[in-house]
Amino acid sequence: MSGLRQIATEPDSLDSKAQDAAKMERSPRLRHHTKSHSERISDSELSTETNSLSAESNNDNGRSPVKSTPSGLDLHQVKSKQRRRGAEWEIIDSFKGLQTVDQVPNKLEGVLLKKRKWPLKGWHKRYFILEKGSLMYAKRSADLARGKPHGSVDLGLSVISAKRRRCRIDIDAEVFIYHIKVKSREEFARWLEALKEHRQFRQQQLHSRDSAQKMVASPVLSPGSRDEMSPTGVGGLHVSSSFGTAESLMPISREGSLMRSLKPSRANMLLSESSAALEQLNNDIVSAQERLIHLVKCAGAWSHSSDTQSTTGNISPATKKDRKKFVLRRKKNKSNTSTNSAEPPASASMSESESANINNVALNDKHSPLSCSIPSLSPSMNGSSVATEMLAPPTSESNMLSPADPGHDFLNGAQDLIGRLTTCLRTLNHERERLKLVIETATETSSISSRNGATLQRDAGVAVPSMVASLRCALHVAIQQNNELRARLQKIRSEAEVAIEGPNLTMSLELDLNASARLGHHSLSYSSSCVSQSEFFDAKEYLTDVAVSDSSSDASETEMEGENEAEEEGSVSEASEMGNEASNDPESPEPVVKCTTGRRTKLPTPKPSTEDLSLWNLMKRNIGKDLSKVSMPVVLNEPIGMLQRLSEELEYSELLDKASETEDPYERMVLIAAFAVSAYGSSHVRAGHKPFNPLLGETYECVREDKGFKYIGEQVSHHPPISACYASSDNFEFWQDIRIKTKFWGKSMEFQPLGTVNVRLPKHEDHYRWNKVTTCVHNLFGGQRWVDQYGDLIITNNKGIRCKLNFAKASYWSSNRYEVVGSVTDPNGKLVHHLFGKWSEGLYCGVAPSARCVWRPGALPEDHEHYYGFSRFAIELNDLESCLVDILPSTDSRFRPDQRLLEEGNVPGAEASKLQLEQAQRERRIANEERGIKHEPRWFRCTTSDLDDGEGEKWEFAHNYWDARAQSKFRDMNLVRLW
Numbered sequence: 021m022s023g024l025r026q027i028a029t030e031p032d033s034l035d036s037k038a039q040d041a042a043k044m045e046r047s048p049r050l051r052h053h054t055k056s057h058s059e060r061i062s063d064s065e066l067s068t069e070t071n072s073l074s075a076e077s078n079n080d081n082g083r084s085p086v087k088s089t090p091s092g093l094d095l096h097q098v099k100s101k102q103r104r105r106g107a108e109w110e111i112i113d114s115f116k117g118l119q120t121v122d123q124v125p126n127k128l129e130g131v132l133l134k135k136r137k138w139p140l141k142g143w144h145k146r147y148f149i150l151e152k153g154s155l156m157y158a159k160r161s162a163d164l165a166r167g168k169p170h171g172s173v174d175l176g177l178s179v180i181s182a183k184r185r186r187c188r189i190d191i192d193a194e195v196f197i198y199h200i201k202v203k204s205r206e207e208f209a210r211w212l213e214a215l216k217e218h219r220q221f222r223q224q225q226l227h228s229r230d231s232a233q234k235m236v237a238s239p240v241l242s243p244g245s246r247d248e249m250s251p252t253g254v255g256g257l258h259v260s261s262s263f264g265t266a267e268s269l270m271p272i273s274r275e276g277s278l279m280r281s282l283k284p285s286r287a288n289m290l291l292s293e294s295s296a297a298l299e300q301l302n303n304d305i306v307s308a309q310e311r312l313i314h315l316v317k318c319a320g321a322w323s324h325s326s327d328t329q330s331t332t333g334n335i336s337p338a339t340k341k342d343r344k345k346f347v348l349r350r351k352k353n354k355s356n357t358s359t360n361s362a363e364p365p366a367s368a369s370m371s372e373s374e375s376a377n378i379n380n381v382a383l384n385d386k387h388s389p390l391s392c393s394i395p396s397l398s399p400s401m402n403g404s405s406v407a408t409e410m411l412a413p414p415t416s417e418s419n420m421l422s423p424a425d426p427g428h429d430f431l432n433g434a435q436d437l438i439g440r441l442t443t444c445l446r447t448l449n450h451e452r453e454r455l456k457l458v459i460e461t462a463t464e465t466s467s468i469s470s471r472n473g474a475t476l477q478r479d480a481g482v483a484v485p486s487m488v489a490s491l492r493c494a495l496h497v498a499i500q501q502n503n504e505l506r507a508r509l510q511k512i513r514s515e516a517e518v519a520i521e522g523p524n525l526t527m528s529l530e531l532d533l534n535a536s537a538r539l540g541h542h543s544l545s546y547s548s549s550c551v552s553q554s555e556f557f558d559a560k561e562y563l564t565d566v567a568v569s570d571s572s573s574d575a576s577e578t579e580m581e582g583e584n585e586a587e588e589e590g591s592v593s594e595a596s597e598m599g600n601e602a603s604n605d606p607e608s609p610e611p612v613v614k615c616t617t618g619r620r621t622k623l624p625t626p627k628p629s630t631e632d633l634s635l636w637n638l639m640k641r642n643i644g645k646d647l648s649k650v651s652m653p654v655v656l657n658e659p660i661g662m663l664q665r666l667s668e669e670l671e672y673s674e675l676l677d678k679a680s681e682t683e684d685p686y687e688r689m690v691l692i693a694a695f696a697v698s699a700y701g702s703s704h705v706r707a708g709h710k711p712f713n714p715l716l717g718e719t720y721e722c723v724r725e726d727k728g729f730k731y732i733g734e735q736v737s738h739h740p741p742i743s744a745c746y747a748s749s750d751n752f753e754f755w756q757d758i759r760i761k762t763k764f765w766g767k768s769m770e771f772q773p774l775g776t777v778n779v780r781l782p783k784h785e786d787h788y789r790w791n792k793v794t795t796c797v798h799n800l801f802g803g804q805r806w807v808d809q810y811g812d813l814i815i816t817n818n819k820g821i822r823c824k825l826n827f828a829k830a831s832y833w834s835s836n837r838y839e840v841v842g843s844v845t846d847p848n849g850k851l852v853h854h855l856f857g858k859w860s861e862g863l864y865c866g867v868a869p870s871a872r873c874v875w876r877p878g879a880l881p882e883d884h885e886h887y888y889g890f891s892r893f894a895i896e897l898n899d900l901e902s903c904l905v906d907i908l909p910s911t912d913s914r915f916r917p918d919q920r921l922l923e924e925g926n927v928p929g930a931e932a933s934k935l936q937l938e939q940a941q942r943e944r945r946i947a948n949e950e951r952g953i954k955h956e957p958r959w960f961r962c963t964t965s966d967l968d969d970g971e972g973e974k975w976e977f978a979h980n981y982w983d984a985r986a987q988s989k990f991r992d993m994n995l996v997r998l999w
């Protein structure tokens with residue numbers, strides 16, 4: 021562990037290493053695609069785009085002689101251009117706890133250009149207001165004045181970076197990343213300065229509140245104490261001050277709190293994470309509350325209008341007309357600042373107390389049905405005018421008194437609220453689990469320490485039992501909140517009469533593990549514990565029975581009947597379940613349990629802790645830089661490489677077998693779509709780690725007799741890193757090449773895989789092709805890291821059938837996280853099938869509730885969180901079976917020593933080995949360059965394709981690997997010595 025500590029506690033050495041690396045020369049062998057890629061960079065104007073998923077193997081280059089690029093550009097020029105590009109982005113400093121921002125910074129407003137949200141391109145004008153540490157925008161200033169912002173950002177919790185030359189400002193606000201352009205340099209400077217001030221102001225506010233709280237167990241929303249906690253009276257609901265970096269979360273322990281005793285324990289890390297997650301939750305609740313207030317107002321207006329109606333009797337058309345006029349007049353008057361009790365001033369120019377009063381009036385409105393129907397909300401709202409004001413921009417009277425259609429507005433609002441509360445609920449559930457874990461850890465620690473006779477109390481001056489008690493208390497409150505939110509959600513749902521039916525929802529929410537286990541039992545190959553959360557719980561299971569018959573018939577067709585016959589359905593997911601059972605048994609003394617496939621069911625050691633690692637320290641100076649110049653610590657890796665990770669896309673190869681057996685071409689497309697979605701099935705539990713970047717020439721084979729396919733992958737290019745792979749079985753061929761562009765935004769990282777996936781079904785002469793969607797890892801430095809995937813995945817085939825799948829980008833305002841919606845159309849574009857689901861939970865065909873389930877991910881081993889989130893399939897990938905040792909080529913990933921060391925839990929060893937391998941790769945490259953040798957991949961060939969997407973190079977399998985293997989030729993082949 022000492023090695024890890026060293027790395028973790030000396031981020032500067034890493035940084036300087038990264039900088040050194042950045043100073044080195046880049047490979048002179050700039051390839052055609054590198055060039056086209058960099059062209060793309062300038063097109064897209066994004067902060068950072070690299071070709072490398074990870075940094076490690078790219079920081080080779082070093083002392084290479086200066087040569088000319090194909091374009092005749094001196095490499096120094098290319099390099100310095102790149103360096104300049106990276107240096108252009110600067111990141112705005114965070115609050116250090118030293119400065120004090122005494123005054124509320126001045127408000128700033130005006131029109132800026134905002135990059136359109138995906139998938140639209142271009143920039144549009146939006147009106148922005150920067151006030152009290154929060155930035156809000158809308159289409160028109162009037163929308164903001166009416167309290168209808170399109171979006172709002174808490175600057176204290178965001179990372180801001182700026183590019184002066186282009187007058188660009190990027191704000192990474194967790195769920196959304198805002199790209200802003202300012203029209204002139206003067207304005208840019210003004211906005212940047214103001215953003216800095218507001219951000220510091222807000223962070224200081226958060227910080228002082230955090231210092232006031234000090235207690236670990238206090239991340240609890242206590243409506244009563246909110247005002248005291250918020251001396252400045254702004255955004256009073258925030259529970260923690262941390263700025264969302266792992267480092268800044270530490271103050272909890274640094275400030276002499278109870279947690280000091282556990283440092284550097286797992287509990288500490290968990291709590292740090294929890295703190296940030298609760299902070300997020302807090303924001304969510306505030307925004308939900310804001311919505312509720314809006315609803316109350318809607319309802320108030322509604323009842324007000326019906327009151328008026330009932331007192332005045334039926335309204336004549338003339339009166340209606342008058343009222344309309346009145347509304348219009350009022351809207352016009354909004355730009356006036358005259359204070360008239362009937363027409364209060366527009367909120368934009370309203371004083372704090374005035375707007376607060378209006379809020380309170382609205383909240384205390386006796387006519388408001390909602391304030392009575394949700395009693396628990398009333399007290400909190402009374403005290404929350406301040407909070408509302410901050411996150412919900414001041415609401416104007418027009419909103420309260422004259423909504424165009426109160427009923428419609430109410431329904432919309434209610435639906436919106438449901439989305440937000442669902443998100444809160446999810447976070448709360450997660451936090452509850454985490455707190456449980458903390459308690460377990462703490463209890464363990466305390467029992468160990470008392471057993472050793474050394475009390476933690478004496479060591480650290482803190483009583484562990486009291487900490488456990490306070491954690492228990494926190495857990496208790498979290499559970500209570502959870503229940504309360506559940507009740508509210510339930511009530512709101514029934515009141516809002518939304519399409520989703522109550523009983524089903526309750527069932528799906530309440531579904532326990534047993535139930536999902538039962539489900540799993542039914543669906544055999546596609547069992548899932550995640551199903552419990554699915555709204556499509558009631559959907560018919562489609563593949564259930566077929567999976568059984570298919571796989572048995574597969575088994576008889578493949579060479580390894582013996583193995584399969586024994587086990588019921590013979591599919592790997594089946595094995596997964598067996599494996600789970602084995603690994604679920606905590607008593608199991610056997611470190612390596614083999615299943616029917618003969619492979620292990622558990623990794624040798626759990627993932628190492630990353631608690632000492634300050635990723636932020638490592639990355640903060642690299643916003644806008646080429647991440648390939650940053651060597652990432654090995655603890656960020658999972659113990660498999662990218663070639664292995666790509667083979668995971670075949671985990672559900674049964675879908676391809678099934679497609680091959682299906683006569684209806686549209687049905688085949690549905691199955692192919694399910695297969696394409698299944699590639700993402702495990703990513704939501706894998707956000708914490710990235711695969712190793714394969715070394716140039718590294719290979720990986722995966723022979724799955726049980727599934728009937730064999731797979732081979734090779735790293736075919738290093739600059740940029742490109743992995744190519746090919747798999748075949750009796751029923752299908754599958755191949756792809758992939759290179760990943762990485763963009764780092766400050767708090768999140770985006771990965772855009774380039775390349776095409778291909779599947780051929782020889783029986784039908786079908787050839788399917790599709791692209792990959794974008795993967796984004798949020799919350800890199802604190803809180804819960806989570807993965808989002810978004811974009812359109814379009815599958816075409818040679819018969820003119822098309823399938824479009826849209827992966828929704830998670831949004832604050834709805835519960836659409838992980839959602840996929842799509843359609844299969846015929847050659848005339850006519851809809852044939854409707855698809856929907858979640859990439860993390862399953863894909864359904866048809867229309868709910870009668871939709872059928874086409875795919876569901878297999879159950880994960882119970883303790884997967886401690887083992888990198890690996891499924892059984894993933895656990896098996898790096899298993900070096902003894903029978904393979906003499907068969908595999910020496911370049912196979914299973915022989916890669918750093919990966920193996922990490923798998924065994926030897927982090928310092930893995931780190932050292934990784935550096936050594938990277939250095940050796942650098943030397944090989946330089947030596948090759950000196951001798952004018954160009955690397956030629958061994959098993960794949962580069963072809964320039966004339967196919968549509970214009971991506972240029974394609975990598976084709978040379979069909980020579982399996983023969984060479986069968987003839988034991990690897991030994992004589994003089995394969996490159998990678999390790």
Ligand SMILES: CC(C)CCC[C@@H](C)[C@H]1CC[C@H]2[C@@H]3CC=C4C[C@@H](O)CC[C@]4(C)[C@H]3CC[C@]12C
Nearest residue numbers: 656699700703706707708709710771773795797
């Ligand atoms: C800083 C660190 C911890 C970030 C971790 C990033 C991880 C989660 C990212 C990096 C690259 C990503 C992969 C990029 C490409 C693909 C291929 C696609 O078909 C399935 C998803 C998959 C396999 C992504 C899964 C998530 C991924 C592995």
